[in-house]
Amino acid sequence: MNNEIVFLPVRDLSKIIQKKEMSPVDVTKLFLSRLEEIGPEYNSVVTITQDLALYQAKKAEKEILCGNYKSPLHGIPYGAKDLLSTSGGIPTTWGAVPFRDRTFDYDATVIIKLHEAGAILAAKLAMVEFAGGMGYKQPNASLTGPCRSPWGKENWAGGSSSGSGSAVGCGLIPFAIGSETWGSILTPANNCGVSGLRPTYGRVSKHGAMALSWTLDKLGPLGLTADDCGLVLDAISGSDPNDPSSSRMDYSYSLGRLQQRPMLGLLKDTLSETPKDISDNFQASLAILNDFADTEEFTFPEYPYEETIRTIMLGESASAFEEITEKGLAGELTAPEDRYGPYARTIVLAKDYIKALRIRGMITPQNDTIMSKYDAIIGPTRRTPVSSLYEEFRGVGRGNTKDLLGAIGNLLGLPAISVPNGFTKDNLPTGIQFLGRPYEENRIMTIANKYQSLTDWHTIHPESLLEKKDLSGEGGTV
Amino acid sequence: MKNNHSETDLLFELTRAKYGHFLNNEELESVRLSISEIVKNAEALSQVTLENSQEPMALFTPHKKGLEVEYE
Numbered sequence: 001m002n003n004e005i006v007f008l009p010v011r012d013l014s015k016i017i018q019k020k021e022m023s024p025v026d027v028t029k030l031f032l033s034r035l036e037e038i039g040p041e042y043n044s045v046v047t048i049t050q051d052l053a054l055y056q057a058k059k060a061e062k063e064i065l066c067g068n069y070k071s072p073l074h075g076i077p078y079g080a081k082d083l084l085s086t087s088g089g090i091p092t093t094w095g096a097v098p099f100r101d102r103t104f105d106y107d108a109t110v111i112i113k114l115h116e117a118g119a120i121l122a123a124k125l126a127m128v129e130f131a132g133g134m135g136y137k138q139p140n141a142s143l144t145g146p147c148r149s150p151w152g153k154e155n156w157a158g159g160s161s162s163g164s165g166s167a168v169g170c171g172l173i174p175f176a177i178g179s180e181t182w183g184s185i186l187t188p189a190n191n192c193g194v195s196g197l198r199p200t201y202g203r204v205s206k207h208g209a210m211a212l213s214w215t216l217d218k219l220g221p222l223g224l225t226a227d228d229c230g231l232v233l234d235a236i237s238g239s240d241p242n243d244p245s246s247s248r249m250d251y252s253y254s255l256g257r258l259q260q261r262p263m264l265g266l267l268k269d270t271l272s273e274t275p276k277d278i279s280d281n282f283q284a285s286l287a288i289l290n291d292f293a294d295t296e297e298f299t300f301p302e303y304p305y306e307e308t309i310r311t312i313m314l315g316e317s318a319s320a321f322e323e324i325t326e327k328g329l330a331g332e333l334t335a336p337e338d339r340y341g342p343y344a345r346t347i348v349l350a351k352d353y354i355k356a357l358r359i360r361g362m363i364t365p366q367n368d369t370i371m372s373k374y375d376a377i378i379g380p381t382r383r384t385p386v387s388s389l390y391e392e393f394r395g396v397g398r399g400n401t402k403d404l405l406g407a408i409g410n411l412l413g414l415p416a417i418s419v420p421n422g423f424t425k426d427n428l429p430t431g432i433q434f435l436g437r438p439y440e441e442n443r444i445m446t447i448a449n450k451y452q453s454l455t456d457w458h459t460i461h462p463e464s465l466l467e468k469k470d471l472s473g474e475g476g477t478v
Numbered sequence: 479m480k481n482n483h484s485e486t487d488l489l490f491e492l493t494r495a496k497y498g499h500f501l502n503n504e505e506l507e508s509v510r511l512s513i514s515e516i517v518k519n520a521e522a523l524s525q526v527t528l529e530n531s532q533e534p535m536a537l538f539t540p541h542k543k544g545l546e547v548e549y550e
Contacts (some may be wrong), residue, residue, distance in 0.1 A: 053533070215536070304522035311519050328500040340505035343497045344512030347489040352520040357534035359526050362534065 005030060006171035010228040013174055014072040017064065024075030025066065028057035028120050031077045031416040034172045038465065042148040044157070044166035046082045047092055048122040053077060056120040063118065063126050072231045074118030079167050079176040083210035084108040084219075086124065094210050095127040095142045095160070095372045098329045101204070108208025109243065110177055110219055110236050119234040122173055126163030129333050130324070131179060133212040133317045135341030137392045141334055146389045149191050150462045151428050155386050156393065158191030160184040164222045165192035170465050175223040179209060181216045181313060182410045183403065186433060189222055189418040190381040193429030195458065196222040197229035197445070200438045201413025202247035204233070205240030207234050213316040214245065215357075216309070216410055226419055226448035227255060233441060248369050249439050253469075256446040262293040265374035267300070267404065274383045281422035281430045282380045288454050293447065300370060303363055305407040308356045312411070314345040315353035364412050371437050373415075376444045379405045381418040381431030405435055415441045417448045420457040429457075486514045 005013070005027065016022045032050055039045035060075040085092050085104040093099045111121065126144040128136055136192035139146035139156040147162030148167035149155040157166040161178025165188025168176050178185045180198045189196025197220045204219040234253035240246040266286075271279045286295060298418060324330055325342045333339050371377065383403070387393040409416050414435055421432040432451070436444040452458050494535045498506060 078530055121528075303526060304519075307519040307522035311516075311523060314516065314519075325497070328497075331500055337508070340501055340508050341512070343493055343501065344509045346496070347493055347513060348516060349520065352523060354534050355523045355526075356518075357536050358528050358532050359523065361535035362526075362528060380514060 009070060009225045010174050010223055010231055014076060017075040019068055024057045024060040025306060028053050028077050031122055033171050038170055039172055042166045042170055043145040043376055044126050044147055044163040046093055046126055046144055047091055047122050049121050050122060053122045054119050060118050061307035069160055070118040071235060073235050075124035077120045077173050079123040079128050079173045080111060080121060081161050081164050081178045082124040083127060083131055083179060084111055085208040087113055093143060094192055096333060097143045098332045100143055109205040109240050113236045125167055125176055128162060129338060131184060132160040133321060134330060134333060134338035136335045136339050139389050141338060143334060149386055150465060151193055154389055155428060156191060156389050158187035161188045165189055165194055168194045168222050175221055175228055177219060178222050179217060179219050181212045182309060183406050185220050186381050186416060186418040190431035191386045192256055193420045194222055194224055195226050195419045197233060197417045199233055199441055200415045202245050203237050203251060205241035205243040205246045207240055211320045213313045225447045226417055226452055229417060229444045242291050254442055255449060256442055257375045258446060258450060262375035262447055264289060264295045265377040266294050266295050267379060268297050270379045274380060275385055277379050277424035278383060278430050282432060285421045285432045288451060292450060300367055305404060305411060308359045309346060309355040309407050309411040311352055315348040318345040318348060360411055367412060368437060376447050377435040379433055381433040385424055386428040409435050414438060415444060417444050419448050422457060428442040486517050491511050
């Protein structure tokens with residue numbers, strides 16, 4: 001029974017709860033047990049919020065029994081990347097040793113919205129220290145240690161939303177909230193074999209979230225399916241007077257039907273310098289997509305996209321982490337490279353930062369015109385394999401593999417969703433990403449959802465995580 | 479021709495003057511390398527020609543209490 005529950009998508013789990021076939025309290029206890037038993041093996045959890053979770057679960061139970069069913073997330077436990085402020089004495093560590101015991105006296109807007117939707121905060125999840133803002137190069141860059149992929153304890157969950165990906169992939173919680181400045185939702189989604197959505201910049205309020213780079217940071221969901229990501233985005237999106245960058249564009253998730261064959265853009269040379277396994281899996285995905293969509297190769301104009309986004313990120317993070325730099329707190333960080341990482345960026349010149357913003361302004365309408373031909377741009381989520389816990393991830397793959405879709409997508413604030421699309425010969429997951437125009441989350445999720453209806457990668461879970469001791473106390477395996 | 483090495487050196491000296499007391503020699507060398515990469519980034523940006531009229535993509539509007547501005 002428990003095996004059937006722990007890897008159920010949110011939509012299915014919510015039906016069970018809504019029909020009162022299972023109580024939110026029992027569901028929450030199940031996931032709390034898994035977080036406690038299995039979380040430490042994967043370094044995916046910072047704090048289990050047991051008391052709060054049980055309180056919220058009991059409240060949800062009463063509400064649902066009285067017919068007050070708030071949303072598909074009502075009674076569903078979740079985990080929050082530990083850069084989201086949580087009140088009530090729950091630490092918010094930013095993954096960093098200097099802030100191990102630090103607390104805030106307010107909740108991030110995302111936490112408030114999820115509470116209003118009836119979701120249950122079960123854990124604060126592991127992350128790379130300062131969301132990678134110090135320039136880390138290898139997985140052991142967190143106060144909780146290197147976070148492990150559900151698919152191999154010697155393999156990295158990806159970052160910086162490491163715990164968010166790992167906990168969902170391990171079946172420790174049905175969904176999680178992560179963040180992305182450049183890669184930090186999509187990479188863990190890829191490495192952990194789950195779905196992850198990076199929304200349009202501004203779609204989700206950043207109030208109460210650690211800032212790394214104000215014009216690049218986005219908060220978004222990770223779950224077992226694209227559909228789950230949509231359900232969560234529906235709850236967490238919306239304008240927020242506390243976040244001036246939050247968009248006033250209304251959002252409502254709908255599982256749309258494809259009225260006509262989508263046109264998918266395939267960036268020229270997408271698969272160059274890509275290992276065979278990843279390339280083969282992507283080609284297999286193309287064959288599936290060709291059942292219901294058309295693809296066309298295209299190019300973006302040549303600009304220094306990576307240098308532009310890097311300059312913005314370095315300049316903004318230098319300011320965001322000024323206290324860390326000036327007080328020498330970086331010396332206490334876990335990754336050796338993070339101990340000197342913040343200092344170089346203090347010399348990003350203002351004229352270069354502003355030049356980067358001007359280039360961004362020029363590129364944005366040009367690239368949107370190109371993208372307007374397509375319902376989505378597709379590509380492998382990562383063009384390098386899931387890395388080992390013990391090596392630099394930037395050294396993986398041939399040369400310095402460029403991440404053009406990541407650079408452009410994040411520079412221009414575009415939404416993207418990654419869903420699993422297979423495994424390598426080492427049984428490590430790979431993913432495919434669907435990148436969209438601003439505010440077209442529903443369009444890319446509809447395509448991703450259709451892809452998932454024709455594949456079963458998202459239903460495959462690590463066998464070792466299906467067979468643990470019976471946590472229900474009733475005997476048998478879970 | 480722009481001498482990037484000397485620009486890196488100057489910026490590194492500034493960084494070392496301000497923060498060197500937090501860092502050992504090996505870390506300082508890594509900082510120097512990072513600065514050279516930042517200088518290379520800036521070089522790449524300088525190759526993009528922009529019109530004077532091209533504004534930064536960062537909106538600023540004066541604030542007046544009670545007057546909300548629609549950004550869309």
